[in-house]
Amino acid sequence: MPELPEVEALKDFLTEHLTGHEIVRALPVAISVLKTYDPPLSALEGRTVTGVGRRGKFLALATDGGPHLVTHLARAGWLQWKDRLPDGMPKPGRGPLALRVALETGAGFDLTEAGTQKRLAVYVVQDPGEVPGIARLGPDPLADGFDEAAFAALLKDEHRQLKGALRDQSLIVGVGNAYSDEILHAARMSPFRLAAKLTPDETRTLYTALRETLTEAVERSRGLAAGRLKAEKKSGLRVHGRTGEACPVCGDTVREVSFSDSSLQYCPTCQTGGKPLADRRMSRLLK
Structure with a gap:
């Protein structure tokens, strides 16, 4: 399971690779991964990523004036970056691919989940605080004020x-x-x-x-x-x-x-x- 150090590193990596780029496509391959439906995932399309944050083990992608894409990788989830995404639409099936996000450059990332227990979660919200798991979080142990x-x-x-x-x-x-x-x-x-x-x-x-x-x-x-x-x-x-x-x-x-x-x-x-x-x-x- 990715924990604070790995999620922090993913935040830094995505900040470098996503900020300033436009999301042209956001595709749910495993429909069970989506935990919210309003706004729809398509509301991210045409938006520019303005930053990436971490709340505990949650990653939150902010867009210009639009919704946030929040994900929790759970026990067996992971983010796979691709400098060039495969052409064509991914096909739903029994494989690990759960969601794909494509940029205007042709690059993007896949969210994948191994195993049979599907706990990977994706939320599209106006404010990350709307995600129940984030609302319940305690203090961050690496925060300056956590003495x-x-x-x-x-x-x-x-x-x-x-x-x-x-x-x-x-x-x-x-x-x-x-x-x-x-x-x-x-x-x-x-x-x-x-x-x-x-x-x-x-x-x-x-x-x-x-x-x-x-x-x-x-x-x-x-x-x-x-x-x-x-x-x-x-x-x-x-x-x-x-x-x-x-x-x-x-x-x-x-x-x-x-x-x-x-x-x-x-x-x-x-x-x-x-x-x-x-x-x-x-x-x-x-x-």
Whole structure:
């Protein structure tokens, strides 16, 4: 799933490649991708892109005096830039192509989604704030005003485990399954710790890990073409997706806890005092 660093890099890439260009065609290939119908997708055609913004994991394309094209790539969605789009109209089918946007230059991008669970979402709205998911977003962890005190205030009455709290977009935006693992590893904390139980020193440590992990990931992704972002994300991860490999900090074996539709990875030595975590349903350490 694209998370804050990748979406931020996509925003920068699209800002460079779209701003000042006219949208001549916007075609939904998978009709289920469209979550709004007024204004229609065709309202974007003939409009010039004036900027690209990011709201959490949402991308928002602004046009001159017209609507915004807002998208959330969900778990398996992606944006594929093409310097020259294929000629002709794309055909609806069972393939990954969900939506195509063409510019007057012949370039453009496709929104694609792999897998059978179709969660990629596209909205055409006058104001990005009209999108329900955006309206519910919490603060951005890389915003200038998001300081340690603001972070501590969010966790003060948060009686969930750290893993779930970090991933809650209504609490803090942009962090998903991968970077929550990375942040907790950097902070040397168990994903099962209760957020409200952190001491002030632990809160400071987690805040630092949050900001530094995301900032470093953004810097690694900055300037990369859209097609290289997935590989860059994977190469920079220390524990997420690395079950069975050696922890780069201590050398212990990275372990995994599986859920019904996802999993988390962690290092026992760095994060849980050397003890492997129990099954998620037990929510406690193995004795």
